[in-house]
Amino acid sequence: MKYKLPKEDINLKPFMSKPPRYNWKDVIMRTDKTYKCEIINIIELTPMEKLFHLKILDPVERDIFSFRPGQFLMLEVPGFGEVPISISSSSNNKEYIALCIRKAGRVTDILHKAKKGAKVGIRGPFGTSFPMEEMIGHNILLIAGGLGLAPLRAPLYWISEHRDEYEDVSLLYGTKDPPSMLFTYEYAEWEKVNHIDLLTIVDQGDDGWTGRTGLITELFKEMTIDPDNTFAIVCGPPIMFKFVCNYLDSIRLPMNRMFVSLERRMHCGMGKCCRCMVGSTFTCVDGPVFDYWSVMNLKEAI
Amino acid sequence: MIYKVITKKEFKKFVNGLINSNETFGPRQVNTAKDGKPIYQFKEVHSFDEMELDYTLSYSSLKNFFLPFREVLSRYNFTDDNWEQEIEYRVNPRVIVGVRACDINALCKLDDIFVNGSFPSPYYIARRNNTFLIGMDHLPMDDCFCMSMGELVVRQGFNLFCTDLGDRYYLSINSSKAFNFLRNVKTTDPTDKDDRQWLERRNLIKRSFNTTVDTSSLPNLLDIEFDSPIWEKWGDKCLNCGTCAMVCPTCYCYGIEESIDVSLKSSRRERFQHSCTVVDFAEVAGGHNFRPSKEARLKYRYYHHYHGFAENADEQICVGCNRCGRNCLAGINPKDVIDDLLMEKTDEV
Numbered sequence: 001m002k003y004k005l006p007k008e009d010i011n012l013k014p015f016m017s018k019p020p021r022y023n024w025k026d027v028i029m030r031t032d033k034t035y036k037c038e039i040i041n042i043i044e045l046t047p048m049e050k051l052f053h054l055k056i057l058d059p060v061e062r063d064i065f066s067f068r069p070g071q072f073l074m075l076e077v078p079g080f081g082e083v084p085i086s087i088s089s090s091s092n093n094k095e096y097i098a099l100c101i102r103k104a105g106r107v108t109d110i111l112h113k114a115k116k117g118a119k120v121g122i123r124g125p126f127g128t129s130f131p132m133e134e135m136i137g138h139n140i141l142l143i144a145g146g147l148g149l150a151p152l153r154a155p156l157y158w159i160s161e162h163r164d165e166y167e168d169v170s171l172l173y174g175t176k177d178p179p180s181m182l183f184t185y186e187y188a189e190w191e192k193v194n195h196i197d198l199l200t201i202v203d204q205g206d207d208g209w210t211g212r213t214g215l216i217t218e219l220f221k222e223m224t225i226d227p228d229n230t231f232a233i234v235c236g237p238p239i240m241f242k243f244v245c246n247y248l249d250s251i252r253l254p255m256n257r258m259f260v261s262l263e264r265r266m267h268c269g270m271g272k273c274c275r276c277m278v279g280s281t282f283t284c285v286d287g288p289v290f291d292y293w294s295v296m297n298l299k300e301a302i
Numbered sequence: 303m304i305y306k307v308i309t310k311k312e313f314k315k316f317v318n319g320l321i322n323s324n325e326t327f328g329p330r331q332v333n334t335a336k337d338g339k340p341i342y343q344f345k346e347v348h349s350f351d352e353m354e355l356d357y358t359l360s361y362s363s364l365k366n367f368f369l370p371f372r373e374v375l376s377r378y379n380f381t382d383d384n385w386e387q388e389i390e391y392r393v394n395p396r397v398i399v400g401v402r403a404c405d406i407n408a409l410c411k412l413d414d415i416f417v418n419g420s421f422p423s424p425y426y427i428a429r430r431n432n433t434f435l436i437g438m439d440h441l442p443m444d445d446c447f448c449m450s451m452g453e454l455v456v457r458q459g460f461n462l463f464c465t466d467l468g469d470r471y472y473l474s475i476n477s478s479k480a481f482n483f484l485r486n487v488k489t490t491d492p493t494d495k496d497d498r499q500w501l502e503r504r505n506l507i508k509r510s511f512n513t514t515v516d517t518s519s520l521p522n523l524l525d526i527e528f529d530s531p532i533w534e535k536w537g538d539k540c541l542n543c544g545t546c547a548m549v550c551p552t553c554y555c556y557g558i559e560e561s562i563d564v565s566l567k568s569s570r571r572e573r574f575q576h577s578c579t580v581v582d583f584a585e586v587a588g589g590h591n592f593r594p595s596k597e598a599r600l601k602y603r604y605y606h607h608y609h610g611f612a613e614n615a616d617e618q619i620c621v622g623c624n625r626c627g628r629n630c631l632a633g634i635n636p637k638d639v640i641d642d643l644l645m646e647k648t649d650e651v
Contacts, residue, residue: 002486003319005395005479010428025420028427030389032375032571078378078385079562079569083587105587119384238590265586267558270421274555275576275583277602280609285420299528299605300592 019061022124031270034076034121035061040096042116045182048103049147050112051088053096054122065125067091069132069154070261070289073124074269075099081107084266086288087125088150090157097122100150100182126269128289130155130259135231139168143244145216145236146175149182151261152235160194170197170223174216177202178209199223217243227253235261245292258292262301304475306489307496313464313471314350316487317399320434321349326397327367328353329360344398355400358443363551363625364405367398368412368429371575375425375558378569391428399436403456404448404623406437408551410459411619415554434479437463439503441510447637448622449508450515465500472500515637516644517618520608523643532642537597539632544577546603546626552619553577578602604639
């Protein structure tokens with residue numbers, strides 16, 4: 001026994017019996033433990049996108065889970081896999097979490113087949129958020145393309161809950177065609193109740209479409225942006241970032257007041273697997289929300 | 303750190319004591335390469351004599367003991383319309399003998415990510431804390447360049463490190479466990495002569511390097527030369543096989559996969575080592591690939607190793623063991639690529 005190595009059993013440590021707190025990045029926790037959730041509502045937005053309302057079943061875990069607009073979570077469908085999804089509900093909503101999910105791969109396919117009452121797991125929240133406090137007293141320009149509206153719904157909720165703190169708020173939203181517009185049932189509320197200027201545009205109109213047609217940058221012609229007093233949040237497909245950010249840069253909107261939310265492949269959410277690496281930073285830890293200065297400094301970001 | 307000197311005879315007694323009481327791994331020849339050189343790997347050993355401590359370098363790095371190629375992270379057990387997640391960390395105390403300095407320094411770099419970084423990994427910590435590491439110095443191979451990377455000297459991350467003084471080992475004792483075990487055998491305090499021999503040995507190792515690689519300007523140069531044509535040249539050779547990442551002691555990128563068991567009553571969530579040179583590394587749902595070309599992926603690997611990443615405090619993570627270069631099927635090795643990158647600018651001046 002003189003040379004027997006003592007066994008250090010990590011399974012007996014106190015953290016094993018506690019739910020992980022993903023907001024406390026520096027402490028040891030069960031990094032793969034999911035919070036079990038029940039799907040309590042499924043709203044079909046388009047044939048491709050559904051909005052899922054998830055309720056965390058354990059009251060302690062529900063209490064622990066708190067996020068800021070712009071953050072995302074890892075959604076686990078046991079047996080199928082895990083996907084990063086941005087949170088589309090109000091950060092004040094303690095009852096359920098809303099996730100807008102497009103049918104795009106193996107996990108989301110099976111999720112689209114799920115029925116109310118099904119149990120899934122989540123880990124999170126992860127990542128950086130939009131600086132909502134810094135934006136107080138300024139105009140806010142939200143620009144979304146396609147599914148990019150989903151991550152903007154959390155800041156939209158925040159703005160409507162603190163509407164008096166912000167000046168003019170506009171939302172520019174562009175999609176491929178009219179049927180792929182998301183959250184159409186909420187537009188009237190955003191405009192009439194929350195006093196948000198909503199401008200929509202589609203690439204390709206259809207028979208019933210009476211609105212604008214063209215690229216999202218067309219919308220800039222209809223408005224004046226005060227570069228000294230505006231914050232911009234941009235979210236959409238990579239190609240859209242390029243044109244929108246170039247335009248905002250050309251009117252001299254300061255780079256540190258322009259925020260983008262990036263998308264990358266992710267497997268861990270915790271800065272370990274390196275799948276979401278952009279240049280020399282992680283989308284999951286240093287992002288997904290980056291200011292435009294950081295993006296300019298990151299290789300292959302946009 | 304405490305320093306002692308032990309005769310090789312006593313050292314053998316000491317290691318045999320460890321082997322008899324614990325699961326122990328050591329360097330052993332497993333095969334012979336095409337050029338007739340032996341191929342070594344860390345394998346389980348049952349006596350001191352099975353080990354070949356004068357080996358050159360193991361084919362695979364030590365990383366696989368801490369980040370196995372494939373490991374189950376958790377299991378889901380299904381019942382009618384519900385499931386339960388099961389998580390258990392595997393802890394088996396074990397000893398690894400004869401680890402080279404580059405491999406120890408590589409582990410320290412992994413520690414920065416998996417122990418000291420955000421979200422410490424219990425999987426890694428469980429293995430790391432239960433592993434007793436005995437390091438051993440060696441004369442470099444022709445293409446080793448750990449001295450250029452500043453990874454020749456070990457400062458931490460091991461329990462015991464042996465410097466070869468001919469018939470004795472000069473021991474650097476870096477843990478109380480090692481100190482206590484050594485009480486069972488005869489060691490002496492280093493004499494002035496031992497110290498001098500130790501320094502001579504260190505100098506001999508330093509003088510034996512035939513390969514130098516200048517990576518000091520790479521953190522900036524990799525940014526500046528991001529669109530350099532040399533990436534196309536080397537990227538074109540790359541086969542995207544991922545061998546470099548598999549043998550690298552610091553490549554830690556991984557993927558997570560889930561699969562349902564045949565019984566349909568449970569499923570496994572598994573982590574597996576991945577490589578950034580493999581095609582689907584950055585592909586997202588919907589088919590968009592953020593790094594669609596071979597050069598983009600190869601460049602990215604160099605970017606990670608020589609530019610450094612946030613989680614490593616922007617430190618270069620290459621330790622200069624040149625396993626990737628030695629094992630690359632397409633003949634890509636870091637020295638040539640880096641020299642090319644440096645030369646290209648020098649030529650134009």
